[in-house]
Amino acid sequence: xxxxxxxxxxxxxxxxxxxxxxxxxxxxxxxxxxxxxxxxxxxxxxxxxxxxxxxxxxxxxxxxxxxxxxxxxxxxxxxxxxxxxxxxxxxxxxxxxxxxxxxxxxxxxxxxxxxxxxxxxxxxxxxxxxxxxxxxxxxxxxxxxxxxxxxxxxxxxxxxxxxxxxxxxxxxxxxxxxxxxxxxxxxxxxxxxxxxxxxxxxxxxxxxxxxxxxxxxxxxxxxxxxxxxxxxxxxxxxxxxxxxxxxxxxxxxxxxxxxxxxxxxxxxxxxxxxxxxxxxxxxxxxxxxxxxx
Amino acid sequence: xxxxxxxxxxxxxxxxxxxxxxxxxxxxxxxxxxxxxxxxxxxxxxxxxxxxxxxxxxxxxxxxxxxxxxxxxxxxxxxxxxxxxxxxxxxxxxxxxxxxxxxxxxxxxxxxxxxxxxxxxxxxxxxxxxxxxxxxxxxxxxxxxxxxxxxxxxxxxxxxxxxxxxxxxxxxxxxxxxxxxxxxxxxxxxxxxxxxxxxxxxxxxxxxxxxxxxxxxxxxxxxxxxxxxxxxxxxxxxxxxxxxxxxxxxxxxxxxxxxxxxxxxxxxxxxxxxxxxxxxxxxxxxxxxxxxxxxxxxxxxxxxxxxxxxxxxxxxxxxxxxxxxxxxxxxxxxxxxxxxxxxxxxxxxxxxxxxxxxxxxxxxxxxxxxxxxxxxxxxxxxxxxxxxxxxxxxxxxxxxxxxxxxxxxxxxxxxxx
Numbered sequence: 001x002x003x004x005x006x007x008x009x010x011x012x013x014x015x016x017x018x019x020x021x022x023x024x025x026x027x028x029x030x031x032x033x034x035x036x037x038x039x040x041x042x043x044x045x046x047x048x049x050x051x052x053x054x055x056x057x058x059x060x061x062x063x064x065x066x067x068x069x070x071x072x073x074x075x076x077x078x079x080x081x082x083x084x085x086x087x088x089x090x091x092x093x094x095x096x097x098x099x100x101x102x103x104x105x106x107x108x109x110x111x112x113x114x115x116x117x118x119x120x121x122x123x124x125x126x127x128x129x130x131x132x133x134x135x136x137x138x139x140x141x142x143x144x145x146x147x148x149x150x151x152x153x154x155x156x157x158x159x160x161x162x163x164x165x166x167x168x169x170x171x172x173x174x175x176x177x178x179x180x181x182x183x184x185x186x187x188x189x190x191x192x193x194x195x196x197x198x199x200x201x202x203x204x205x206x207x208x209x210x211x212x213x214x215x216x217x218x219x220x221x222x223x224x225x226x227x228x229x230x231x232x233x234x235x236x237x238x239x240x241x242x243x244x245x246x247x248x249x250x251x252x253x254x255x256x257x258x259x260x261x262x263x264x265x266x267x268x269x270x271x272x273x274x275x276x277x278x279x280x281x282x283x284x285x286x287x288x289x290x291x292x293x
Numbered sequence: 294x295x296x297x298x299x300x301x302x303x304x305x306x307x308x309x310x311x312x313x314x315x316x317x318x319x320x321x322x323x324x325x326x327x328x329x330x331x332x333x334x335x336x337x338x339x340x341x342x343x344x345x346x347x348x349x350x351x352x353x354x355x356x357x358x359x360x361x362x363x364x365x366x367x368x369x370x371x372x373x374x375x376x377x378x379x380x381x382x383x384x385x386x387x388x389x390x391x392x393x394x395x396x397x398x399x400x401x402x403x404x405x406x407x408x409x410x411x412x413x414x415x416x417x418x419x420x421x422x423x424x425x426x427x428x429x430x431x432x433x434x435x436x437x438x439x440x441x442x443x444x445x446x447x448x449x450x451x452x453x454x455x456x457x458x459x460x461x462x463x464x465x466x467x468x469x470x471x472x473x474x475x476x477x478x479x480x481x482x483x484x485x486x487x488x489x490x491x492x493x494x495x496x497x498x499x500x501x502x503x504x505x506x507x508x509x510x511x512x513x514x515x516x517x518x519x520x521x522x523x524x525x526x527x528x529x530x531x532x533x534x535x536x537x538x539x540x541x542x543x544x545x546x547x548x549x550x551x552x553x554x555x556x557x558x559x560x561x562x563x564x565x566x567x568x569x570x571x572x573x574x575x576x577x578x579x580x581x582x583x584x585x586x587x588x589x590x591x592x593x594x595x596x597x598x599x600x601x602x603x604x605x606x607x608x609x610x611x612x613x614x615x616x617x618x619x620x621x622x623x624x625x626x627x628x629x630x631x632x633x634x635x636x637x638x639x640x641x642x643x644x645x646x647x648x649x650x651x652x653x654x655x656x657x658x659x660x661x662x663x664x665x666x667x668x669x670x671x672x673x674x675x676x677x678x679x680x681x682x683x684x685x686x687x688x689x690x691x692x693x694x695x696x697x698x699x700x701x702x703x704x705x706x707x708x709x710x
Contacts, residue, residue, distance in 0.1 A: 034327055034382040037389070084559040084567050089327045090504045094555060097330075097497035101548035104493070108541050210334070211397075214390035221383050261397035268391030279377040 008134075008144050009127055010249055013263065015150035016203045017241035019157045020215035021223075023196055025233050026168055028220045034089075035074060037213045038096035039193065040200045042073040044103025044209060047201060052110055063198055070197020071190060073099060127206045127259040146206055153202050157195055161234070164188065169230055207260040214264035219244065222271045225278045244270060299536075302422050305430040306528035309486045310547065312437045313495065314502030314524030315444070315517045316482050319475050321503035322455035322513075327382070328367060329499035331389040333483050333492045335366030337396025340487075344403055352432065352488075359484035360477070366392055367476050422489050422532055422543035429489060436485050440478055444517070447471060452513050494544030498524060501551035508562035527551045581682050582620040585610070587629065587648035588655070588681075590640050591709070594648075600639035649709040655681040656702035657692045663703045664696065670703050 027036045043066040050065025073095055080091035135143050143151075161168065167188045196216070203212045223236035248263030255262075320326045336359040343351070343358030366388050373384040444451065450471045453461035462468045483495050490498070506519035531547025560567045589609050593601050606617065621638065624630045629644030640648055658677040662668040684692070702708055 028379070028383050031380040031382055033380075033386040037386045080559070085565070085570070086504060086559060087321075087324055089324050090321060090500050093326050093330060093496060093500040094504065094552065097493055097500070097548055098552040100493055101497070101545035101552075104542060104545040105549070108545075210393055211390060213386055214394055217383060217386045217390065221379055221387050224379060224383075225377060255402075257398050258401040261394040261401070264390055264394030265398050268387070268394065271387065271391070275373065275377065 004141075006249070006253070008147065009259070010245070012144065012146045012150060012206050013127055013245045013249060013260070014242060015147065015154045016199075016207060016212070017215055017219070017245045017263075018238055019150070019154045019199045020203070020212065021219045021237040021241040022157050022161050022234060023192065023199060024216040024220035025223065025230070025237055026192055027196070027216060028224055029230075029233075033213075033217050034092050035077065035193070036196050036216050038077065038092050039070045039073050039197050040204075040209050040212050040216070041096040042099030042103075043069045043197055043201050043204075044100055045069055045106055046072075046103075047204070048103050048106040048110070052106075063201060066201035067194050067197045069099065070200070071194055073197075074190070074193045146202075149202050153199060157199065160191070160195065164191070165230075168192070207263075211260050211264050214267060215241070218264065218267040218271050222267075222274050225271075225274050240267075240270060298423075301427060301430055302425050303529050303532050305425045305433055305489060306422055306532045306543070306547070307525045308430065308433040308437050309482075309489060310498055310502075310524035310528030311521040312433070312440050312524075313482050313486055313498035314506075314520035316440060316479050317499035317501075317503035318506065318513070318517050318520050319451065319455050320479060320499050321507060323458075326496075326500045326503075327385050328370060329479065329483065330492075330496040331370060331385045331392075332363045332366055332480055333487060333495040334389045335392035335396075336363045336480075336484050336487060337393055338362050338399055339396075339484070341396050341399035341403055345399070352428065355488070356432075356484055359487070360480055362392065362396075363480035363484055364477060367480070422535070425489055432485055433489075436481055440482065443474065443478055447474065451475060455513070489543075490547065491542065491544035494547050497548045497551050498527075501548075501555045502527070505555045505558040505562075508558045508565045523551075523554060527554065579620070579623065582616055583624055583627075583629075584647075584651045584682055585612070586617065586620045586624060587640070587644060588651050590630065590638075590644070591648035591652045594640070595707075600633040600637045602637055651681055653709055654684045654689060656706060656708045657689070657696065657699075658684070659702050659704070660696055660699055660708075661692055673703065 024033075024036070027033045046065035046067075046069030047062055050061035050063075053061050053065075076095045076099075077091050080086045080094065081088050086094070134141060135145060135148055200209070200212050200216075203215070207215065219237045219241040220233065222240050223233045226236055227233050244267040245263055248266040249259055251266065252259040252262035317326070317329070320329050339358030339360065339362030340355050341358070342362075343354040343356070346358070347354035369388045370381070370384045373379055373387065374381045379387075450461060450466045450468070453464065453466060454468055454471055454475070458468055458472075461471075479499075483499075486495050486498070502520035502523040503516070505523055506516040509519055510516050527547050527550040530550045532543055534546040534550070535541040535543040558566065561569075563569055586606070589606050590601065593599075593605065593609060598605065603614075603617065603621075606612075607614065621630065624644065625632075625638075627643075628641055629647060630638050631641050633639040655677045658680050659673045662673040662676065663670055699708060
């Protein structure tokens with residue numbers, strides 16, 4: 001029953017889940033999840049433009065285009081919020097709906113025939129088809145194209161998170177304190193946002209722009225319910241992410257439904273159960289709520 | 294070119310856009326616009342379940358399913374946010390994607406049951422206004438009337454909740470019930486609108502018109518009116534623009550227009566727009582600079598230099614040279630100062646009176662700080678520097694009385710009258 005193709009697809013899903021879990025923890029702690037959500041929508045025009053220039057979904061152009069639009073998103077949100085004094089939720093909502101709409105329009109304009117990029121593919125991806133692009137050299141199988149791009153990205157994120165742990169940590173909890181310690185908050189902010197953009201883009205072919213947010217949010221949120229320690233949160237988040245992916249994949253195969261939505265649905269279920277046990281807690285200690293601002 | 298289908302589509306777009314714009318006002322004022330986005334994603338499983346149960350695309354089954362899941366999503370966000378340490382934005386993103394994923398799974402079940410239904414999902418996301426039927430438009434109209442009646446009927450509690458919920462509770466309103474009602478109405482509007490205009494547009498429609506309208510007025514009814522009109526213009530405009538190409542999604546075009554108008558508003562709106570605020574800040578700054586320059590001239594006059602050069606002024610007080618030159622030019626045109634010989638300037642009679650006023654306020658305030666508030670003498674200059682630009686005639690009168698028309702300040706300098 002375990003086919004080689006399933007293992008390839010599963011590897012792709014795991015790499016996405018791991019990269020997203022590592023980054024998502026910071027987003028959840030910094031209360032910047034909606035910015036992550038916004039980025040995952042608004043890289044779309046970047047992808048389309050880069051695609052038109054480079055005509056390859058996995059080319060370097062696409063990554064650059066996406067990273068540029070990802071960082072641009074945070075800049076626009078910041079501009080609306082700080083300079084034009086629009087309240088924050090509206091700044092976020094306005095920015096990403098606009099950029100996303102722009103992306104959709106670009107697709108409609110250029111997707112006639114010569115460009116192999118359609119709305120559904122961008123939005124949902126098809127995890128079950130990633131095995132098709134096999135990399136075979138001298139008759140030996142080395143992986144798939146998705147794995148070939150996601151693996152370096154994951155390693156990069158991993159190294160970055162480990163090496164920059166201190167910076168992220170200070171920036172997540174107390175950026176003012178970090179500043180006094182000589183840690184450049186702006187740098188870590190944009191580093192995080194840049195990586196979120198790149199990971200989002202690399203994932204969009206497999207899981208789509210909307211569901212990648214699920215990978216970014218749900219496992220870290222579940223982990224946050226279970227621990228307050230940043231390192232433990234990362235480990236838990238990786239574990240939960242892995243469990244969700246494997247279970248979701250198997251169930252999707254069993255019931256013949258789309259894979260990535262099933263993974264996120266399972267993630268939601270795991271969150272829900274954790275939430276019930278941990279938070280409603282059947283009478284145990286109530287969590288201390290950190291005041292917002 | 295203008296066919297009856299086109300008119301039908303445009304009317305439908307106008308109705309749904311204006312209603313969404315009006316309901317968006319509540320969401321905007323309560324800072325909950327992103328929940329609208331969550332709801333519009335979370336309606337998907339409802340649509341799927343409605344489809345599964347009724348077996349057809351019966352709009353009322355889809356509507357019921359959508360309403361149920363949309364409201365459930367709002368409840369979920371609320372419970373997660375209130376009962377755990379997770380922040381509201383985390384809760385919103387989580388609920389959005391999980392519900393959406395669940396909907397996608399259910400839809401893939403639907404599509405494996407009956408072929409070719411996946412197209413429904415694409416319309417759900419982007420909307421295809423061209424497929425609006427007369428029944429849809431009637432549904433929009435009924436919903437619009439429902440919303441308007443509710444707004445008129447519950448005008449007061451809705452308004453209080455939007456601006457200050459705690460106050461509303463203190464006034465004895467059952468705020469939770471009214472909040473539920475607002476949520477339900479919002480979900481209703483989103484659910485019926487989705488089929489026509491799609492998820493992206495529904496989110497934008499709840500945010501952009503209200504955000505723009507807020508920059509034009511402080512009154513809720515006016516804000517709703519403006520948001521509604523703005524919605525109509527964008528809806529119809531987007532509908533027409535989407536005709537430029539075949540198979541163009543309507544929603545994104547409407548979003549483009551919405552964004553365009555919103556940006557114009559944010560930049561150019563009177564009073565609250567970016568440039569209006571800039572202008573106000575600048576004019577404040579100009580006034581302060583002018584008063585500072587007059588003060589320098591007065592102080593130099595006290596040591597016998599009535600007509601002075603720029604260098605002498607800069608020696609007295611450190612100032613940006615270009616700012617000083619600009620300020621001098623402005624003062625000249627106001628006839629507060631005049632040229633006196635080669636590259637020298639002096640105060641006119643008007644200027645002298647004004648300069649005396651500024652210096653007087655500065656010194657009065659210093660005296661007040663030391664005498665009445667017991668400040669140390671070396672701690673008073675800074676605040677006096679700031680407050681001299683703000684003290685009104687009325688306050689000055691009070692200060693004079695309080696200090697009994699003093700002659701000198703704490704530094705033994707003469708207070709000019």
